[in-house]
Amino acid sequence: MIDPRRLRILRAVADHRTVTAAAAALYLTPSAVSQQLAALEQESGHTLLIRTGRGVRLTAAGEILLAHAHTVLAQLERAEAELAAHAGGVTGEVTVAAFATGIAEVLAPAIVRLAEERPGIRVRVRDAEGDESLPMVLDGEADLALAVEYRGAPREDDRRLARVPLYAEPFDAVLPAAHPLADTGRVELAELADSDWIGPHPGNPCHDVMLLACELAGFPLRLVHTSDDFRAVVALAGAGAGVALVPRSALLGMELKNTVVVPVAGPAATRRVFAAVRRGAETHPLLSPVLEALARATDGLSTG
Template sequence: MIDPRRLRILRAVADHRTVTAAASALYLTPSAVSQQLTALEQETGHTLLIRGGRGVRLTAAGEILLHHTHTVLAQLERAEAELEAYAGGTAGDVTVAAFATGIAEVVAPALGLLAGDHPGIRVRVRDAEGDESLPLVLDGEAEIAVAVEYRGAPGVDDLRLARVPLYAEPFDAVLPAGHPLGAADRIALAELAHERWIGPYPGNPCHDMVLLACEQAGFQPSLVHSSDDFRAVVALAGAGAGVALVPRAALRGMAWEGTVVRAVSGPVPTRRVFAAVRRGAEHHPLLSPVLDALAKAAAGLSTG
């Protein structure tokens, strides 16, 4: 009989690629993780991992078991959700990990909706960049992620996660006031090919989106200044330090002093925002109302 607790450890090791990182995510010691993996190999009668200097990788048998692990763990999430529903669980804590703009745009309004409709649900908000929230959910440190599409993000068919689309928004060009292109209604990105650029740090999903948009326009931007805070990005543009692409929602309510903001013509870089939970937990009586509230708060936010 395979112990499902060991399957969770197997998935964590597959996600994090090292025993040490998986142990940290699971709040276990590396030796405890190694012992559980050895026990799992004894239970299955197969070598599941190949250990090397840079980490571990799954064997063919390990990949087969991992595929079934996603199904088993999702079914366990469903079982827990049904048991909670049977017990009438309408009160409890839910941790939502979300990036700053997502908190302002959908999480905070959703809290207002929940306070009236589900006062027993206590939401705890955790600020996390768009690429950080999904690992927090997979590692069990949060129940819901509000995340963005990014290069390398788990896809809609990922067996570990269930997703709810929330909204999509374009990136707008932010230029210093007086820029020659500021008089146009729309700007083609190729016209900014030789500019100095301001943008998020590598690793931020918006960094990837900016690079991809510029690559599609036929150039690589010269990123001179870096900040993950869009207020700082706009301030730098206003000081004449360069140009930037900023998600439209991040610009809402922001002072644009010293800048002009223009829509982008052609293929428009777009930030797509979604909520995600561990697959099987989407109907949990505590999580389902939060997902519904996030969707209601996001209604009408998509812009073109």
């Protein structure tokens, strides 16, 4: 009989590609993970992993078992959801991993609504960039992620996650007030091809959006200044250090000293935001009200 707890470990190793990284994500020692994997191989009667340099990869048998692991673990999540619903009382804590703008513009209003309508649900917030929150959910560090679509993100049909689209918003160009294009009502990205750029570090989903937008406009992004804090990005633009693309909601309530915000003409860069939980958990009586509150908090945020 295969122990489903070991299937979680197999999935973590498949996600993180090394035993050490999987162990860190699961708060286990590498030796404990190795022991559990060895026991899983004994239970299944197959070699499941092959070492490749510093990492590991799944064998054909390992891939077969992993596919079943997604189904089994999702079903266990559904079982927990149904048992919680049967128990009746909707009281407990939900950990949400979210990026900074999402916390300010979406999660905080949702928490206010939950406090009024579902006072038994307590939300614990973890600040995480859009590409960090999904692994936190998969590893069990968070119950729900408020995430941003990015290159390499799990697809909508990923068997590990259930996704709820929330909103899409454009990026606006932020220019120094003295910039020659500051007085135009709309700017083509190609007109900024020779500019120095300010933006998030590589690996940040918004960096990927900027990179792709510039590629589609026919020029490579020349990123000179980097910060994941959009307030710092806007301040640098105001100092004349360069130009930037910033999600529209990130500019709400921000001091725009010595800068001009100009909409982008043509196919604009867009940030797509969604919520995600482990597949099978979307009907959990603690999680479904949070998902609903997030969706209601995003009314009016989709702009274009």
